[in-house]
Amino acid sequence: MHIDIDEIAKDFATSTALHPVSLAIPSGALVALLGPSGSGKTTLLRILAGLEFPSSGRVLLNGQDATGLSVQDRRAGFVFQSYALFRHMTVFDNIAYGLRARPRASRPPKAEIDRRVTRLLDLIQLPQIAARYPSQLSGGQRQRVALARALAIEPRMLLLDEPFGALDAKVRKELRQGLRDIHDETGLTTVFVTHDQDEAMELADLVVVMSMGRVEQIGRPTDIRSRPATDFVRDFVNS
Amino acid sequence: MSDATSATIARAPQPRARFRNATEETPLARAVLIALAVGGLLLLIFAPLAVVFAEALAEGWGAAVASLGNRDARSAIQLTLLITALAVPLNAAFGIAAAWLITKFDFRGKAFLITLIDLPFSVSPVVAGLCIILLFGANSLIGGWLVAHGLPIVFAIPGIVLATVFVTFPFVARELIPVMIEQGRAEEEAALTLGASGWRIFLTVTLPNIRWALLYGTLLCTARAMGEFGAVAVVSGKIRGQTATMPITIEMLYNEYLSVAAFSMAALLTAFALLTLLLKTMLEIRHADQLAATRRH
Amino acid sequence: MLSKPLIQRTAMPGLGLSAGITLTMLSIVVLLPIGALLLQGAQFGLANIWDTVHRERVWAALFLSFRLAFLAALFNLVFGVLLAWVLVRYRFPGRRILDAAVDVPFALPTAVAGIALTALYAPNGALGSLAAQIGWKIAYTQWGIFLALVFVGLPFVTRTVQPVIEEIETEVEEASATLGATRFHTIRHVILPMLTPAALTGFALSLARAVGEYGSVIFIAGNIPLRTEIAPLLIVIQLEEFNYDAAGAIGIAMLVISFSMLLAINLIQIFTRRRIGHV
Numbered sequence: 021m022h023i024d025i026d027e028i029a030k031d032f033a034t035s036t037a038l039h040p041v042s043l044a045i046p047s048g049a050l051v052a053l054l055g056p057s058g059s060g061k062t063t064l065l066r067i068l069a070g071l072e073f074p075s076s077g078r079v080l081l082n083g084q085d086a087t088g089l090s091v092q093d094r095r096a097g098f099v100f101q102s103y104a105l106f107r108h109m110t111v112f113d114n115i116a117y118g119l120r121a122r123p124r125a126s127r128p129p130k131a132e133i134d135r136r137v138t139r140l141l142d143l144i145q146l147p148q149i150a151a152r153y154p155s156q157l158s159g160g161q162r163q164r165v166a167l168a169r170a171l172a173i174e175p176r177m178l179l180l181d182e183p184f185g186a187l188d189a190k191v192r193k194e195l196r197q198g199l200r201d202i203h204d205e206t207g208l209t210t211v212f213v214t215h216d217q218d219e220a221m222e223l224a225d226l227v228v229v230m231s232m233g234r235v236e237q238i239g240r241p242t243d244i245r246s247r248p249a250t251d252f253v254r255d256f257v258n259s
Numbered sequence: 260m261s262d263a264t265s266a267t268i269a270r271a272p273q274p275r276a277r278f279r280n281a282t283e284e285t286p287l288a289r290a291v292l293i294a295l296a297v298g299g300l301l302l303l304i305f306a307p308l309a310v311v312f313a314e315a316l317a318e319g320w321g322a323a324v325a326s327l328g329n330r331d332a333r334s335a336i337q338l339t340l341l342i343t344a345l346a347v348p349l350n351a352a353f354g355i356a357a358a359w360l361i362t363k364f365d366f367r368g369k370a371f372l373i374t375l376i377d378l379p380f381s382v383s384p385v386v387a388g389l390c391i392i393l394l395f396g397a398n399s400l401i402g403g404w405l406v407a408h409g410l411p412i413v414f415a416i417p418g419i420v421l422a423t424v425f426v427t428f429p430f431v432a433r434e435l436i437p438v439m440i441e442q443g444r445a446e447e448e449a450a451l452t453l454g455a456s457g458w459r460i461f462l463t464v465t466l467p468n469i470r471w472a473l474l475y476g477t478l479l480c481t482a483r484a485m486g487e488f489g490a491v492a493v494v495s496g497k498i499r500g501q502t503a504t505m506p507i508t509i510e511m512l513y514n515e516y517l518s519v520a521a522f523s524m525a526a527l528l529t530a531f532a533l534l535t536l537l538l539k540t541m542l543e544i545r546h547a548d549q550l551a552a553t554r555r556h
Numbered sequence: 557m558l559s560k561p562l563i564q565r566t567a568m569p570g571l572g573l574s575a576g577i578t579l580t581m582l583s584i585v586v587l588l589p590i591g592a593l594l595l596q597g598a599q600f601g602l603a604n605i606w607d608t609v610h611r612e613r614v615w616a617a618l619f620l621s622f623r624l625a626f627l628a629a630l631f632n633l634v635f636g637v638l639l640a641w642v643l644v645r646y647r648f649p650g651r652r653i654l655d656a657a658v659d660v661p662f663a664l665p666t667a668v669a670g671i672a673l674t675a676l677y678a679p680n681g682a683l684g685s686l687a688a689q690i691g692w693k694i695a696y697t698q699w700g701i702f703l704a705l706v707f708v709g710l711p712f713v714t715r716t717v718q719p720v721i722e723e724i725e726t727e728v729e730e731a732s733a734t735l736g737a738t739r740f741h742t743i744r745h746v747i748l749p750m751l752t753p754a755a756l757t758g759f760a761l762s763l764a765r766a767v768g769e770y771g772s773v774i775f776i777a778g779n780i781p782l783r784t785e786i787a788p789l790l791i792v793i794q795l796e797e798f799n800y801d802a803a804g805a806i807g808i809a810m811l812v813i814s815f816s817m818l819l820a821i822n823l824i825q826i827f828t829r830r831r832i833g834h835v
Contacts, residue, residue, distance in 0.1 A: 071281055071730050091281040091733045098734040104727035108749045118735030121745070173735055281733035282726050288739075289646060296642040297654065299635055303707055304657045306683065307672035308664075314675055349581070356577035364571055365564040372578075378586055380761070381814045383768020385788035386807045389795065390589030393596050393804065424585050447568065457569030479662065486665025488771030489788065493795060506667040506771065513671050513775065522675075525668040532663040539663075540656045 021082050021176050021209050022047040023068065028077035030063050030233075037063040038233045040077060045211065045226070050203050052220035053213045055230035056256070061213045062181055064230075068211065069179050070094040081176065097175030097208070101182040103166040105154040111165050112150040115140055118173035140168040143202065160191040167202065178203070180212035184219060196223055217257055221245065229253050311529045314522035326520035327527065334500045335508040335524070342416070342504060343484045346423040350480050351473065353424075354431025358469075359461075361432075362439040363447065373436075379428040387425045388493025391418060414496030419504065422490035427480045434476030435469055437551040442468055471546040475539065482535040486528060593811070596804040608805035613781050614790060618809055621787040624698060625766035628705035633759045635706075636713025637751060643714070644721040661710050666771025673704055674776040696778030701786065704773045705766040712765065713758030720754040753828045760821035764814050 025043040030036070038060045045051050053061035066072040068079060070091035078087045086094060106114050115137045119128055128136070141147045144164040154162060163183060170178065183199065184192045200223055203210050214220050220227045221241040229236040229244060229252075237249040248254040284292070315323045326332060357376060361369060379387065395402040395412035405412055412418045446468070450460045466473075488506040495502040503511065505524055512521035543550065563571070597605055608614060643655050661669065677684040677694040687694050694700050724747065732742040770788040778784040787810055794803035 069734055071734070091730075092736050092738065094734075095736065096734060098731065100727045100731055102725060102727055104725060104731040106728065106732075106746055106749075108752075117732070117745075118737070121732070121735060121737035121741050169731075169735065281739075282729040284739055292638060292642050293646055293648055295635075296639050297650075299639070300654055300657055302683070303703075303710060304660045307669065307676055307707075308660065310676045310682065311668060311672045314672075353577060353581045356574040356581075359570055360574040360578050363568045363574075364566060367562050375582060375586065378590075381764040381768075381818050382590070383770065383788050383810055383814070385770045385791050386593070386768065386810055387589070389791055389803055389807045390593045392795065393800065394589045394592035396800075398800075399592065421585060424581075425589070428585060444568065451567055451569070460569065482663040486663075486668065488665060488667040489769075492770070493792060506665050509665075509667045509671065510775075518675075521671060525665075525671060528665050528668050532660070532665070532668075535663045536656050536659055539659065540652075 023177065023209060023211075024078075024080035024083070025064070025068075026078040026080060028064065028067060028074045028079065030060070030067065030072070031075045036233055038067075038074070041233075041235050043228060043235065043238065045209060047209055048207050049225050050200070050210045050223065051212070051226045051228060052224035053211060053228050053230060054215070054217060054220040054256075055236075056215055058232070059230040060233040061228075061230045065179050065181055065211060065213050068177070069096045069098045071098075095173060095176045097170030097173060097178045099163070099166045099170050099178075099180040099183050101185050103154075103162045103186075105162060105166060105169070107154045109153075110150065111141075111146075111152050111154070111157070112137055114154070114165060115169045115172050117169065136172060137168075140172055143171070143205070144168045144198075158191075159187050160195055163187065163195060164198065167199070171202075171206065175208065178206075178208045178210040180210070182214060183212055184214070184216070192219075199223065229256065231256070308529060308533075311522055311525050314518060315526040317522075318519050322519050323523040323526070326517075326523045331500050331503070331508065332520070332524060335503050335505045336527075338416075338419075338503070339485055339505040342419050342423055343481060345420045346427065346484045347477060347481050349420070349424055350427055350484075351431050351477050353428070354433075354435055354476060355473070357432040358435035358439050359465075361436055363444060376432055377429050379425055382425075384422075384426050384487065384489030385493055388422050388490040391421055391425070391490075391494050395421070413494055414498065414502060416502070418494040419491050419502060422494045423484045423487050426487050426490050427483045430480040430483065431473065431476035434472045434479070434551055438469055438472040438549065439465075468549070471542060471549040472551065475542050475550055478535055478539055478542075482532055485531060590811075593804055593807055596800065597808045600801045600804060604801070605805040605808060608802050609809045613785070614787075614802075614806055614809075616782045617785050617787045617790045618806070618813070620698070620701075620785070621767055621810075622813060624701050624786075625705055625763055625769075628702055628709055628766050629759050629763040631702075631706050632709045632713050632762045633755055636710065636758060636762075637717055637748075637755055640714045640717040640721055644718055658711050658714050661708050666708065666769070667775075669707055670704065670772040670775035673707060673772065674700070677703060677776065695776050696784065698784060700776035700778065701773050701784060704776050705769055708769050708772055709762030709766045712762040713755055716754045716758035716761070717751050720751055724750060753825055756821055756825055756828070760818055763821075764818060767814050767817070768810065 023045040025041060025045075027040040027042055028038060029040045030038040041060075041064065053064060055061045063072060067074050070086075070089060070093075074087065078085055080086065081094075106117065109117070116133050119133045119136065122128075137150070138147070141150055144167060146161060146164060149157065149161065149165075154165070157165065163186075167180075167183075180199075184195060187195065196219065199212075212223075221244070224241060226238065227241055227244050228238050231252050237244055237253045239247075239249075244253065244257060248257060283289075327336070361373065392413050393399060395405065395418060397403060397406050397411070397413065402412060410417070412421065446464050447460050450464045455463070486506055488510070491504055492507060492510070495504065495507060497503055497507050497511070499511065505528055509521050509524050509528075512524065609618065639658065643651060643658075674695050675681050677687070677700060679685060679688045679693065679695065681695070684694055692699070694703060728746060728750075729742055732746045733739075737745070768788060770786070770792070773786055774789055777786060777789075779789060787806060791803045791806050791810075794800075794806065
């Protein structure tokens with residue numbers, strides 16, 4: 021699914037998080053929103069998910085206006101920085117949650133839910149942890165469970181907020197490749213937010229550098245490295 | 260929404276009210292929940308409070324004030340103040356000692372000790388009174404000896420104090436323990452290395468750190484102590500002018516259909532309870548950082 | 557292997573004094589009196605205690621106290637969670653006053669609450685007369701006892717649940733929404749389960765308080781044997797007749813009921829806590 025962000029702006033009560041921002045994300049791309057904290061990248065991601073609504077502008081999904089579409093109807097797989105796993109549910113129940121939450125008419129039968137959860141556990145290479153609770157998992161395992169939970173609803177796009185932020189350096193490197201593999205296998209249009217330029221450059225097809233609520237540059241990692249469009253990009257990428 | 264209509268309004272600033280935050284209930288659900296909460300508290304809390312004052316003033320201010328001025332009423336007020344003045348400091352002393360013991364030392368059976376301190380919470384006040392009668396009553400071993408030596412406990416002031424301390428037992432300790440655990444032992448240990456004596460450490464290091472929590476616990480303890488009914492009803496013998504506290508006097512007056520007198524005394528206790536709540540709320544707002552975490556709201 | 561010492565050696569002063577005060581007061585105020593009750597029971601004998609408790613009037617009073625306390629705690633469980641939610645999540649005029657009012661049952665003497673509720677809900681009272689018009693008698697019936705027990709137990713659930721609601725991360729609720737769950741589904745399957753351990757604690761405290769409650773109930777109860785006579789009142793009546801054996805037997809029965817209830821709920825809580833863990 022291709023995503024078009026058309027002149028999206030977001031004002032909060034006392035500040036402006038996003039000046040009008042436009043961005044076209046081709047179907048199947050893996051895109052990084054890169055910038056320091058306060059650059060508006062997380063706000064943009066949350067607007068894509070339907071967790072926040074823009075003050076003006078439109079979000080188009082496959083060319084259809086989705087600006088007013090509720091978060092439930094938007095079907096964006098979202099991975100939170102803190103993972104936000106349901107700690108009173110087993111890993112299995114966490115992953116099955118979105119399927120079970122569907123209205124009866126579109127809810128898959130129990131056997132189908134079991135099958136899908138098992139398949140997702142295989143996909144994240146943790147088939148043995150279905151019965152555990154989130155408190156019994158390592159940070160890296162939690163991240164992958166959050167990813168599987170987001171994938172279970174058969175999302176139209178995958179959105180990740182600092183997916184590696186809470187992990188130590190070694191696990192971070194491993195899981196980067198994990199995300200790349202999952203993206204390639206599912207073919208989902210994927211947008212992730214990061215403040216780590218190595219992460220963005222290594223993982224993404226397309227990097228969007230943001231600062232102070234504006235897009236500074238959009239380009240392939242090599243372009244951004246070799247031809248920074250602004251002083252900010254040059255400083256940020258070389259720091 | 261069709262594409263055609265959305266395209267025409269695309270550039271206009273969109274009213275935010277159209278989009279509901281994912282973590283909020285619908286305005287209707289909110290309104291219903293707020294109405295239920297307000298309605299429930301009106302029926303259960305505010306209406307009874309209003310009734311106390313309305314009934315007290317049913318025959319005007321004069322009658323209400325006069326009913327508090329007679330000899331039995333004055334004796335009840337004095338007795339309640341005396342009991343509170345004895346029970347609360349005893350309880351505060353116990354609370355400080357228990358909190359010091361539990362938070363400054365490591366010993367086996369600590370959890371069990373805390374359970375024992377909490378025990379009075381789950382004992383009916385009437386059963387508490389019963390226990391005190393069985394231990395100190397005139398026909399018990401200890402009680403008989405004490406009566407023979409001119410120190411009756413049951414049906415006398417010491418028994419009322421004892422009953423009051425029983426029902427308020429955990430109040431101060433419960434407030435102090437979490438605060439003192441949070442603050443740790445480092446400051447006291449530092450003072451110790453600087454050569455301060457035990458009392459000096461307590462007065463100059465510990466006490467300033469726990470003073471608001473101590474005040475908070477003491478406040479709750481005072482409110483409960485002034486109002487205790489069940490345990491005191493059992494051990495006091497309800498002797499008018501001698502062992503009848505304010506709550507006991509309220510019961511007597513009410514049973515004699517002296518409504519204005521009963522509710523006037525009730526209004527006095529209610530006014531004190533409301534004052535307590537006001538002070539408590541102020542403590543929660545102004546000194547939240549120095550109270551137990553569950554009190555910070 | 558050396559066994560763990562009874563007390564860890566430390567330079568901290570005041571061990572003797574604080575332990576002395578704590579243990580002395582605990583003994584005089586709590587342990588010896590409760591011991592006296594148990595001793596009285598032991599002398600009376602288990603068979604006699606059982607006979608006393610099994611008398612129709614005593615049995616009815618114990619059952620009534622327990623049943624109405626349970627129902628009142630159940631009401632407070634539901635209303636208390638609702639109240640906590642409204643107080644934490646919504647902003648509306650008068651919220652602070654409402655929040656402070658929740659503590660009124662803690663601070664208001666039970667006798668005052670008793671006569672106020674009676675005056676209000678008696679057939680000639682302001683609200684009781686309204687209820688009487690639809691044929692609903694509140695004061696001097698079991699409804700009155702229920703009402704008084706709801707009053708005294710009201711703050712417990714709200715005060716234990718409030719801090720937990722404050723700590724719920726918004727992201728967990730957002731996660732549920734992104735997975736397609738309606739708000740109702742989120743509340744039912746994500747939020748309420750998170751509140752369960754705290755709500756159960758509040759329920760247990762409310763129940764323990766209500767089972768033994770005396771002051772607020774006796775005015776509104778009507779105190780008719782077999783119908784509206786609560787167990788603590790029966791103890792008072794036995795004491796007034798200097799029947800210490802019977803009073804002791806009922807007292808022991810009440811102790812056993814409240815302790816076993818607290819034990820049961822503590823076990824449930826340990827179980828839920830262990831499962832959920834502290835993340």
